[in-house]
Each structure stands twice: as structure tokens, then as C-alpha cells.
Amino acid sequence: MNPGTAFLCAAAGLLITTAVKLWALRRNRRDPLLRAVTATLFVGALLFVTAAPPNLASINEIIGIPNIAAPIVYSIMTAFDGISIVLLIHWRGNDDARATLRQTRLCLAAYAIVMVAICVLFALGDAPVERLRDLDTYYAGTPWIREMILLYLVAHTVAAVTMTVFCLRWSRQVPGALKAGLLLISTGAICMLGYDLLKYTAIVARWLGHDWDTLSTDVAFSLAGVSAFLVSAGFLLPPIGQGAGSRWRALRRFRRLQPLWLEIRPEIPSTSPPPMPWWRPVERRLMQRERDIFDAVLRLAPWFDQATGAKVYALALAERSPSRLARSEADASVLARAVIQKGCVRPVVTPGNRWTLSSTEDSADLVAMSAAMLRSPRVEVTRQAMAPAEHGA
Structure with a gap:
């Protein structure tokens, strides 16, 4: 040239x-x-x-x-x-x-x-x-x-x-x-x-x-x-x-939050905007996904069971999991149970017996809770334990 x-x-x-x-x-x-x-x-x-x-x-x-x-x-x-x-x-x-x-x-x-x-x-x-x-x-x-x-x-x-x-x-x-x-x-x-x-x-x-x-x-x-x-x-x-x-x-x-988003997807109202297509800016898609998650957490809060969270947290600590990871697994289990309970139109948990999610307060913990939704055996055990109640409904 x-x-x-x-x-x-x-x-x-x-x-x-x-x-x-x-x-x-x-x-x-x-x-x-x-x-x-x-x-x-x-x-x-x-x-x-x-x-x-x-x-x-x-x-x-x-x-x-x-x-x-x-x-x-x-x-x-x-x-x-x-x-x-x-x-x-x-x-x-x-x-x-x-x-x-x-x-x-x-x-x-x-x-x-x-x-x-x-x-x-x-x-x-x-x-x-x-x-x-x-x-x-x-x-x-x-x-x-x-x-x-x-x-x-x-x-x-x-x-x-x-x-x-x-x-x-x-x-x-x-x-x-x-x-x-x-x-x-x-x-x-x-x-x-x-x-x-x-x-x-x-x-x-x-x-x-x-x-x-x-x-x-x-x-x-x-x-x-x-x-x-x-x-x-x-x-x-x-x-x-x-x-x-x-x-x-x-x-x-955005990808790491997908398991958590899929878990709460039944709680996204039909009137909410559909997920943005892949060609839209990923920052906006991430914002929409996080908004869906936080909105779902607010709607599911009345079904957060303290006994489930405390049990999973104790089991995770007993297996030498770090306290933050144990908390993420407990939050994931409580959330998974709440989705099933609300979907089966089960009664809400009394205010004194409700579990408070802490994983939503930190961005890293939110990702950890999403990973627990996908990989934690204790979350899967919680889902299976709720299955009879779902069928019974």
C-alpha cells in the first residue's frame, strides 16, 4: 500500500x-x-x-x-x-x-x-x-x-x-x-x-x-x-x-442471574414488558432482569418461611460452607418454596415466622443466590419436599 x-x-x-x-x-x-x-x-x-x-x-x-x-x-x-x-x-x-x-x-x-x-x-x-x-x-x-x-x-x-x-x-x-x-x-x-x-x-x-x-x-x-x-x-x-x-x-x-430469574418467572405479571430481545443493550436487559427479580421478591415476601431458611442455613454451615454462601442457599431455598406455595394458593406465613432475604442487598450475594438455585442440592430438596403439596392442591 x-x-x-x-x-x-x-x-x-x-x-x-x-x-x-x-x-x-x-x-x-x-x-x-x-x-x-x-x-x-x-x-x-x-x-x-x-x-x-x-x-x-x-x-x-x-x-x-x-x-x-x-x-x-x-x-x-x-x-x-x-x-x-x-x-x-x-x-x-x-x-x-x-x-x-x-x-x-x-x-x-x-x-x-x-x-x-x-x-x-x-x-x-x-x-x-x-x-x-x-x-x-x-x-x-x-x-x-x-x-x-x-x-x-x-x-x-x-x-x-x-x-x-x-x-x-x-x-x-x-x-x-x-x-x-x-x-x-x-x-x-x-x-x-x-x-x-x-x-x-x-x-x-x-x-x-x-x-x-x-x-x-x-x-x-x-x-x-x-x-x-x-x-x-x-x-x-x-x-x-x-x-x-x-x-x-x-x-x-445477566447470564448468572438467569437461574434466579427463571425461578421467579411465574411471578412476573402478564402485563409487564416482555424480556428485551438479544440485540438491545445488555445494560438495559440486565436492568429489566434485576427489576423483575426485586419485584417478585416483594410479591413473594409473605410466603417466606423462617423455618425453611433456618434449616437450610444450619445444614450448609454443618457442611463447612462459608456463612455468606450458606445464607445464599437459605435465601434460594426460601424463595423456591415461596414460589411453589404462592402458586398453590397456600396461606401466607405469619409475620413473626417470616424469613428476611439478605441476598438482595448485595450484588454479589444476588448472583450467589442465583447460582444456588441451579447447583445447591438443598434447594432441590426443598423443591421436592414441596412437590406433594403442589400435587395435593
Whole structure:
């Protein structure tokens, strides 16, 4: 794949992701972190689009000024650097909102000044010969153009060093997807540094009368695409990873609560909404399942038999079960008995002899009670003991 195609493919991926973030931004317009992420993705996509060699020629031709694409690309790269630092500032967070705002404004102002200076220096200089790949070295000795090139490289280097140091320090303090994202960003920033060093080397070589242009036109060009992609991927990985982790945990809980939900299913009123289909968000399906369980527990409470719960609890403890697991088995047995009793239209238990379910007070205990519904032999014994009463009814 040639560099131009690679740049356009990367731009397409970033634009699609930007569209997704824009949709989320509609519902959270005041979220500064989301705004910074969206801006970073969009500017990164714009950088890939404009930096592709075929597009450089098109920009020059459309505007009608030789090499006008250079200050445009340099300005977009500078904007990407500044917004990336701002995103890190908001991402890390600060108890002092004013300090965060002050740092953001300072960073944006500094890089905005650099962008204006790049355009002014290009206007002052003279670059009549179109150079799509080697402008940095071809005009390394041209007044004003030389200063423009060095200015964008220095701004780029400052951003690379800042991002590398910031991300490596922060990555030591956090785990998981956030740590991986920070390491990706720092790797991309190190590639940015490599890009700058190669550019500096090729430019200095030109000043000394040597031709090391390939370092700038080939190697550095490839590193630019890699660095921008790694930095963008690093910013995307934590929210994607955390979202995927959250959905996976919700799905596991949803499945683990199925035995309990199947047990209380006869108590779900026919007027209640039917279970959501599999393609609906798992968080909403889990919420519906838990709501069904809690509602059923409330309706079944008058049939909770204290004698059944105490018996199963004592048997579980006698077999050296942990007290929390024993309590879950007792609660599961009481609930299973109550479903049968209510279904057989048996009298309710007097208030003084009612068992109080404690497994519904803790999310882990609720899952443990669901597991007991499926695996506990004592719950099954309770069901079998109630079977004659069911047939008798």
C-alpha cells in the first residue's frame, strides 16, 4: 500500500470514529473531555487527508499558490499537537477547575500563535518550486521558509516531549485499558520525536552541503503516519476498552442471574414488558432482569418461611460452607418454596415466622443466590419436599 492510500485509509477510520463521538457529543455537549476527544480525532483525520501527497498537489492547484499546502499541513499538525496536550490535561483531571482551564487556554494560545507565525513566515518567504515530498530539505536554506520549517518542528518536538513524559509518568499510576492507552500515546510521541530528529538531521546535512534527504522524505514521512495513528489509537483505547469491559461484566451478570430469574418467572405479571430481545443493550436487559427479580421478591415476601431458611442455613454451615454462601442457599431455598406455595394458593406465613432475604442487598450475594438455585442440592430438596403439596392442591 502506497503512503497516500495508507494516509487516506487512516483518515477514513478516524472520520468514522469522529462521527461516533459527535453523536455522543449531542447528548453531552458540556463534557470538556468528550469535546477534546472529538476535536483530536477530527484534526487527526484532517492531518491524514491533507498530508497525503496526491492531496498536497491538489491543494496547491486549487489555491493557485505553489507549496501553499505546506503551511496548511504544518498548521494542522501544530493544532493536533496542541489539542492532544489539552486532551491529556482534561483526561488526567484536576481538582482545581480554574487551573485546568488556565492550562488549556495557555496551551491553545501558544499553539495558535505558532500556527499564525507559520502562515506569516510562509507569506514572507519565497518558495516558487513545488515540492511535495522534500520541501523541508529543498528550502532548508531559504530565508523565512527555513524559519517556518524550524518553527513547526520545534513546536512538534515540545509536544512530543511533553506527551512522552506526561504519559509515561501517569501510566505508572493506572491499570488496564487506561495504562495501555497511555503507553500507546507515549509510543506515538516517541515516534514523533524520531520524526523530528530525522528532519533536523536532514536539514542540518543540507546546511553542511550533504544530501541526506531520504531521512526526511522516506523514513520521517512513514513515522509521521505511524505516530499520528498511535496517538489517536491511544486516546480511543481507554473509552473503548472500558466500555467493552463494562458490557462484558453486565453480560456475565445477566447470564448468572438467569437461574434466579427463571425461578421467579411465574411471578412476573402478564402485563409487564416482555424480556428485551438479544440485540438491545445488555445494560438495559440486565436492568429489566434485576427489576423483575426485586419485584417478585416483594410479591413473594409473605410466603417466606423462617423455618425453611433456618434449616437450610444450619445444614450448609454443618457442611463447612462459608456463612455468606450458606445464607445464599437459605435465601434460594426460601424463595423456591415461596414460589411453589404462592402458586398453590397456600396461606401466607405469619409475620413473626417470616424469613428476611439478605441476598438482595448485595450484588454479589444476588448472583450467589442465583447460582444456588441451579447447583445447591438443598434447594432441590426443598423443591421436592414441596412437590406433594403442589400435587395435593
